[in-house]
Amino acid sequence: MDLIIIGGGAAGLTAAIYACRSGIEFLLLDSSSSMGSQLTQTDEIENYTGFEKIGGMELITKFRAHAKALGAPMKNAAVKQIAKTDGGFEITTAKESFFAKSVIFCGGASHRELGVKGEKEFSGKGVSYCAVCDGFFYRGKTVCVIGGGDTAVTEALYLSKICAKVNVILRRDKFRAQGALVKKLEETANVEIFYKSQLAEICGNNLVERVVLTDGRSVETNGVFIAVGITPNSSLVADLAETNASGYVVADEDCKTSCEGLFVAGDVRQKPLRQVITACSDGANAVTSAVDFLNE
Numbered sequence: 128m129d130l131i132i133i134g135g136g137a138a139g140l141t142a143a144i145y146a147c148r149s150g151i152e153f154l155l156l157d158s159s160s161s162m163g164s165q166l167t168q169t170d171e172i173e174n175y176t177g178f179e180k181i182g183g184m185e186l187i188t189k190f191r192a193h194a195k196a197l198g199a200p201m202k203n204a205a206v207k208q209i210a211k212t213d214g215g216f217e218i219t220t221a222k223e224s225f226f227a228k229s230v231i232f233c234g235g236a237s238h239r240e241l242g243v244k245g246e247k248e249f250s251g252k253g254v255s256y257c258a259v260c261d262g263f264f265y266r267g268k269t270v271c272v273i274g275g276g277d278t279a280v281t282e283a284l285y286l287s288k289i290c291a292k293v294n295v296i297l298r299r300d301k302f303r304a305q306g307a308l309v310k311k312l313e314e315t316a317n318v319e320i321f322y323k324s325q326l327a328e329i330c331g332n333n334l335v336e337r338v339v340l341t342d343g344r345s346v347e348t349n350g351v352f353i354a355v356g357i358t359p360n361s362s363l364v365a366d367l368a369e370t371n372a373s374g375y376v377v378a379d380e381d382c383k384t385s386c387e388g389l390f391v392a393g394d395v396r397q398k399p400l401r402q403v404i405t406a407c408s409d410g411a412n413a414v415t416s417a418v419d420f421l422n423e
Contacts, residue, residue, distance in 0.1 A: 167187055
């Protein structure tokens with residue numbers, strides 16, 4: 128076939144829509160039954176053009192419905208290997224292999240771990256990386272949110288509607304998040320912000336009971352939500368295409384990688400802004416570049 132799209136998030140589904148319109152033969156592969164990756168874990172999106180406020184799951188459902196309405200072929204399968212061959216790529220899943228002349232890789236990114244004592248021990252027992260997924264379990268309780276970017280502030284705001292108290296632990300003296308989000312957080316009554324503070328240890332018996340900061344202070348909490356950034360899921364293409372020091376695949380706005388015929392779109396690509404709207408842009412650009420490549 129002409130093209131295989133790997134990943135069913137905003138970038139992959141947009142790529143599928145544009146691939147349908149281009150008339151090329153393609154297939155979208157994604158390991159998630161619902162598709163959408165991190166977007167499905169986002170409670171509210173307020174900066175996607177045309178929607179003043181929409182849930183992440185609702186938005187990705189609309190993306191998928193649009194692609195399916197155009198007849199986009201999709202298959203739920205986890206890709207195990209991408210190999211460069213004469214004339215294209217061999218994509219191997221757990222049950223079968225596919226051959227395509229070109230590939231658009233939309234691997235996305237995963238939540239980064241903090242690496243402190245107690246984090247792994249209490250994972251699923253008070254330590255979480257997704258407020259939308261696990262916030263319900265802390266209704267009326269006290270939680271801590273670790274981080275100072277958009278994700279951390281958004282998680283803290285979401286939890287403030289559910290929990291009795293939200294402590295935000297920030298290692299700097301100011302947030303990196305958007306000003307509008309920070310202002311909303313600072314005005315939220317049940318939120319306390321710990322500036323210039325770092326987590327040293329997560330403690331408890333069977334469940335999380337408190338956290339200890341590097342200055343020795345102890346903060347009682349029922350849950351710890353870690354939001355300190357993301358790690359690109361680029362391992363499948365790391366041996367094929369150039370990546371930067373952080374592991375993001377190097378590609379400009381045309382989404383072309385250093386490997387001929389391999390394109391990259393979404394959060395896994397090196398770029399200054401990772402948002403739903405830029406992932407969609409990548410998906411469209413990647414298909415345009417792939418079609419040009421196929422025509423050549």
